[in-house]
Structures are given as C-alpha cells and as structure tokens.
Amino acid sequence: MDRAFQRLSINERRIVVSIDFGTTFSGLAWSETKRPDHQNVIENWPTASAKEGKSSPKVPTELRSVANGFQWGFQIPSSAKRNKYFKLRLDDPSGSTTDTKSPEELTRLYLSYLYTHMKYSLEKSLSASTVWSTPIDYVITVPAIWTEAAKQKTLTAAEKAGFKSSKKTYLVSEPEAAAIYTLNNLRSSTLGVQRSFVVCDAGGGTVDCISYQIVKLSPRLTVKETTKGTGAKCGSSMLNKRFRRYIKQKFGEEYWADDDRLREAMDKFEQFKKDFTPQGEPLSLRIEMGTNAKLGVRRNRWTMDQSEMESKIFDPIIKDTIGLVKEQISATGNSVSAVLLVGGFGQSKYLKDRVKKALSSSVQVLQPSNGWTAVVQGAAMFGLRCVNENYSKLHVTSRTARKHYGVLLSMLFDPAKHNITKRCET
Known part of the structure; x- marks a missing residue:
C-alpha cells in the first residue's frame, strides 16, 4: 500500500x-x-x-x-x-x-x-x-x-x-455526473468565463440534458447551473422498440412467434444502429419466405431501404433529442457555446450530425473522448x-431549484390593504 x-x-x-x-x-x-x-x-x-x-x-x-x-x-x-x-x-x-x-x-x-x-x-x-x-x-x-x-x-x-x-x-x-467529468477534461481553449455549455447524456433508456455557465477558471474551475435538467425516454433502446414494432407490422406477429428469428433480427439491428448513416450500407435480414415481391423479400432476404430506416425508426427519436437540446439552449438565453454529447447513444456520428445541423453554426457540437464512461x-x-x-x-456554486414549496394560508380581509375581488366568505 x-x-x-x-x-x-x-x-x-x-x-x-x-x-x-x-x-x-x-x-x-x-x-x-x-x-x-x-x-x-x-x-x-x-x-x-x-x-x-x-x-x-x-x-x-x-x-x-x-x-x-x-x-x-x-x-x-x-x-x-x-x-x-x-x-x-x-x-x-x-x-x-x-x-x-x-x-x-x-x-x-x-x-x-x-x-x-x-x-x-x-x-x-x-x-x-x-x-x-x-x-x-x-x-x-x-x-x-x-x-x-x-x-x-x-x-x-x-x-x-x-x-x-x-x-x-x-x-x-x-x-450532472457527465458534466463534472466532461468540463474537467475540456481543452483550455474551449473554456472561457461566461461561456455556457449544454451536456447531453444520451444513453440506452433516457436522454438527459443539463446546462452550466463558467464563473471562473482559477484557482479551480467554477460553474453554475443555468437551468434545471431535463430529459425524456428517447434513448437508443427506443430505436430497438420502434424497429421491433416495424418488422412485426410488416411481416406479421405470427412470423415472429419464433423467438430465435426475432432475436436474430434484433441482434442484427443492435449492431447496425451504432454506425447508421443514411449514406451507409442498408440493413439486410434473413426472412424465410422464399420470394415475396409484395413484401420485398427475395430468396429469403429482405433489405430495408435507408430512407425508410431514417424516417420510420431514427427520425422520431433524433427529433426528441434535438428538442431537449434546444429547450436547454432556449432556457439559458441562447448564449450556449457548445453542446457536449456523452453516453453510448451520444457517440453516434449520425446523432452528432443531426444535432449540429439543427443548431446555429456558432454552437459547437462535441463528442468528448471517453464519452461512454463520462457518467x-x-x-x-x-x-x-x-x-x-x-x-x-x-x-x-449554485443549482436551479427543481421544485417549489408553498404554504396555503388565509387572513382577515382588510379593505385598506386588500382587493375586494379577493374577498371570500367563510
């Protein structure tokens, strides 16, 4: 020791x-x-x-x-x-x-x-x-x-x-955990007093966002929370959920009653989604139906069109994530310098490209190293x-309150102090 x-x-x-x-x-x-x-x-x-x-x-x-x-x-x-x-x-x-x-x-x-x-x-x-x-x-x-x-x-x-x-x-x-690690490891050239950052932790189940503003750089990095954290259940597992529903609707519940078939298809999608881009290779699955022109199956193979994959599977989830980021930027007064994507889903190049495209060119979109273990x-x-x-x-130095507590009370009506419309009979 x-x-x-x-x-x-x-x-x-x-x-x-x-x-x-x-x-x-x-x-x-x-x-x-x-x-x-x-x-x-x-x-x-x-x-x-x-x-x-x-x-x-x-x-x-x-x-x-x-x-x-x-x-x-x-x-x-x-x-x-x-x-x-x-x-x-x-x-x-x-x-x-x-x-x-x-x-x-x-x-x-x-x-x-x-x-x-x-x-x-x-x-x-x-x-x-x-x-x-x-x-x-x-x-x-x-x-x-x-x-x-x-x-x-x-x-x-x-x-x-x-x-x-x-x-x-x-x-x-x-x-917050992701922000602590990420802000500690940003290059000094990225940091600056009064600069604000949105940390977007895109994981498997949820996407959570939080925003901080840099108060001072020394003797140690000091930040304050600029708005309360927000999030939604739009993590990468929701892509799996949408894809599962899509193939069941296309080929029927009965076809997927075989657990091995469904597991093979979902395993293929799990690997495919990590590197998905609309310009990449499409997903091809074994569908044991011989040739079925109506369903697009040829010799027991079915390939999902990339535009269909983007619009039916990825778009709804990506749009929800972008909405969370924009909500944070708006709540901070539109003065954000950068969005930091962390978490497993946050390492997706497609997600980064879509977030970058949706924001002002003045906002950097960064994927810090070790983003998967930032939390x-x-x-x-x-x-x-x-x-x-x-x-x-x-x-x-400070956080934004998530909840507010109040006490309901009543007092005697005083015509010299109170508005007559507020008077109530007991």
Whole structure:
C-alpha cells in the first residue's frame, strides 16, 4: 500500500465507488483519497467460464434465470432469453413486461452481482486488507427526469445489494455526473468565463440534458447551473422498440412467434444502429419466405431501404433529442457555446450530425473522448467532492431549484390593504 495513503488519518482515508446503473449497460469506477485526480474504470467482467473473461468499459444490464440461480451481463449466451430494460420499470411499473419478478427485485439482484464483482476488482487492485479496513462511499447515478419514488427504489435496491456506505449513499443525476467529468477534461481553449455549455447524456433508456455557465477558471474551475435538467425516454433502446414494432407490422406477429428469428433480427439491428448513416450500407435480414415481391423479400432476404430506416425508426427519436437540446439552449438565453454529447447513444456520428445541423453554426457540437464512461467517472469525482471539497477540481456554486414549496394560508380581509375581488366568505 502507498505510504502517502498510510499516513492519512482514518477520517481522511476513503475509497469512493461509483455505480452507473444503466438501462442497457452499466459501469463501475472507483477513486481513492490518495489519488483524487484519477478515476479507475473497471473494464474486466465475468463470463460463463472466467472471472475476467470479457474486456469492456461497461457490462450489459441483463439477467437470466438458470437452474442454480442467475447469470448476468456477459455470462449470458447470446441466444438465450433474458431480463432486460427493467431499470425503466422502476419509474413506470405499469409498462408491459414478461418478467416474473418485480423491477425492484431484478434491480437488487443485478446490483448484487455488480457489488460482488466490485469487491473482487477492488481487492485485486488494492489488496483485501486495504479494502476491508478503509471506509467506502458509494455514489449511484439516476436519470434527471426520475420521480423521487423511482430514485428511492433505486437507492433501496442498491443498499440491499451491498452498496451501503457507513455514512451516506449518494445519488447524483446522470447529466450532472457527465458534466463534472466532461468540463474537467475540456481543452483550455474551449473554456472561457461566461461561456455556457449544454451536456447531453444520451444513453440506452433516457436522454438527459443539463446546462452550466463558467464563473471562473482559477484557482479551480467554477460553474453554475443555468437551468434545471431535463430529459425524456428517447434513448437508443427506443430505436430497438420502434424497429421491433416495424418488422412485426410488416411481416406479421405470427412470423415472429419464433423467438430465435426475432432475436436474430434484433441482434442484427443492435449492431447496425451504432454506425447508421443514411449514406451507409442498408440493413439486410434473413426472412424465410422464399420470394415475396409484395413484401420485398427475395430468396429469403429482405433489405430495408435507408430512407425508410431514417424516417420510420431514427427520425422520431433524433427529433426528441434535438428538442431537449434546444429547450436547454432556449432556457439559458441562447448564449450556449457548445453542446457536449456523452453516453453510448451520444457517440453516434449520425446523432452528432443531426444535432449540429439543427443548431446555429456558432454552437459547437462535441463528442468528448471517453464519452461512454463520462457518467461513471464523473460520479466518482462527485463522490470525492462529497467526502472533501478540496478533492474536487470543479466547484458548482449554485443549482436551479427543481421544485417549489408553498404554504396555503388565509387572513382577515382588510379593505385598506386588500382587493375586494379577493374577498371570500367563510
């Protein structure tokens, strides 16, 4: 163990673990008070045959019930049925599902596997004695648009799974976490006092936006929130939902009753959507209908026209995302210097091109490096700031209130003070 870390008092020695619990993928990162400027993203994940069989910045948010319990993440065979998208049901329990367990229970189960792997990774990096003797603080990310009830469900499930700090388990909105990381890592030439930025965290389930204005650059970067964060359920999983509905309407529910057929088609689309551009190669699927001129099937192959793909599948989701960005720009007084796209969906070149085309030429549209892990790294930075303000390179001076509270009261009518139209009889 590092001697500088050993010299810290018990109150100063801490580890911060951040959990980016996502709709389609989740991530883990950790920092420690001896190196507060460094975030360690966990990038090795268990497979069915090894504890660290897959290298990836994130792991699928998926569960599969098996005879001896559950498989999770990369352990699940590609052809197997699975539970997924259960995160969204924490905020909308009325949504249709085939899950036999509640979204709260599925979330707890999934997070318990994340917790076990987090402990394994920490002990491998720092030693078991260090991990067990050092206080750990946990930070969990949640969408900006979630209700207080959904946030509480997430927090409860996380603490039951093991992510329970000795002092307090923190929640931070996904766009705020992304903003903390992104603004800290922007080139100095991009930063400037009074400049405003919109951070758009486009993920698998939701797209969340938040805006900040730079107050000062030194001795540390200081920003203020210019308007409240906004968001909507228009993440990349909604593209999958639209495509699934489209092919079912085109070829009929009966054709897709074969789960293997539907899974193969959706797997093909999952890969296709990541690099979609209207000028790119179209999506071609195996459709076992021989030749059907009416449906466009030829020798068991069907190719979806790119213009149809753009208008029917991508356009509605892209327009919703652009609408959120424009709403933020308008709320800040149209003085935004740049829009920063982060998150998995935020890495899409097509999304960047469409956002850029929709905005004024004076607004830069940037895709920062490590955009897919911006949320989990920013959450670790947020946690360090909660432990000790001095560990943060970025200071948020003020936020915009999300809610307003008032007290209803009545008083005696005074004709010398009050408008007669406001008088009421009791």
